[in-house]
Amino acid sequence: MPSNQALAARATTGGLDRWGVFILSATGVATAACQRDQKVYRICKQFHFSAAHVLSQLPDTHPCSRLHGHNYTVEVVLESETLDENSFIVDYNDLYPVKDYINSTLDHRNLNDVLPVATTAENIAKFLFDRFKPQFPQLSKVRVSETPKTWAEYEESR
Numbered sequence: 001m002p003s004n005q006a007l008a009a010r011a012t013t014g015g016l017d018r019w020g021v022f023i024l025s026a027t028g029v030a031t032a033a034c035q036r037d038q039k040v041y042r043i044c045k046q047f048h049f050s051a052a053h054v055l056s057q058l059p060d061t062h063p064c065s066r067l068h069g070h071n072y073t074v075e076v077v078l079e080s081e082t083l084d085e086n087s088f089i090v091d092y093n094d095l096y097p098v099k100d101y102i103n104s105t106l107d108h109r110n111l112n113d114v115l116p117v118a119t120t121a122e123n124i125a126k127f128l129f130d131r132f133k134p135q136f137p138q139l140s141k142v143r144v145s146e147t148p149k150t151w152a153e154y155e156e157s158r
């Protein structure tokens with residue numbers, strides 16, 4: 001096993017990757033192993049709705065086990081390495097099906113009546129991701145906030 005000094009010498013002579021990061025392998029060989037050199041465009045659009053829910057899986061002593069409501073924020077994130085003929089990933093206006101679905105299905109509803117999952121922010125994010133991924137292949141992440149100070153997100157690696 002090389003000494004730390006030997007590793008440091010290798011690191012200084014081995015060259016840094018584009019982030020200047022060296023990662024030492026199990027054998028002690030310094031390798032520029034950070035492979036995140038993909039370049040992507042990313043856009044985000046925010047939607048809002050108000051709804052009630054209850055997390056009935058929680059004990060009675062938990063405040064979220066009682067019927068209550070939130071002013072939700074949904075953020076959809078789309079990524080692509082390339083742009084379309086208009087230099088967009090997706091035209092924001094083309095995301096109207098998300099707005100339409102949120103307005104017609106989630107807004108001013110009891111989410112427990114309309115969603116097939118426990119209505120945590122995490123599950124709502126995944127539900128919306130799965131609902132719109134087929135329509136928008138560039139969809140990479142959905143984030144759901146119940147309050148200005150909290151969010152949960154669901155993401156699938158490309």
Ligand SMILES: [Zn+2]
Nearest residue numbers: 064068070146
């Ligand atoms: Zn809640």
